[in-house]
Amino acid sequence: MKSVQRLQVNEKEILILDYSSCKEAEMMALATEFMQLALAENKMVLVMTVYNEKGFVTPKVMAHFEKVTSQILHLVDKAALVGLSPTKKIILKGYNLLFNRNYRAFNTRQEAIAYLIDPNSK
Numbered sequence: 001m002k003s004v005q006r007l008q009v010n011e012k013e014i015l016i017l018d019y020s021s022c023k024e025a026e027m028m029a030l031a032t033e034f035m036q037l038a039l040a041e042n043k044m045v046l047v048m049t050v051y052n053e054k055g056f057v058t059p060k061v062m063a064h065f066e067k068v069t070s071q072i073l074h075l076v077d078k079a080a081l082v083g084l085s086p087t088k089k090i091i092l093k094g095y096n097l098l099f100n101r102n103y104r105a106f107n108t109r110q111e112a113i114a115y116l117i118d119p120n121s122k
Contacts, residue, residue: 020052044077051083079103080112
């Protein structure tokens with residue numbers, strides 16, 4: 001089972017949720033773990049979420065993401081997503097509209113990390 005990873009870049013910490021090749025139950029468990037961690041630490045976080053072509057965001061997963069997001073939205077400073085297909089990028093646009101967020105999609109992890117640690121990006 002995958003778990004939330006931490007990446008230290010200079011003085012910044014990024015929490016990484018790697019949904020690559022995860023099935024529905026694994027995605028929901030990882031999202032729940034992230035929610036519990038964020039609530040327990042109760043501080044602003046930078047988040048990088050990684051997907052690939054083998055992981056599918058089903059309606060059940062999306063509903064779970066909405067539930068989790070509503071509880072920790074106030075703690076997410078910035079979020080970057082990597083590995084999104086064109087369809088998943090459309091889903092991200094809907095997610096951003098629903099939660100009034102500006103989560104951004106990137107082609108590589110390096111681009112996502114650069115965005116997250118840049119103090120001038122929002």
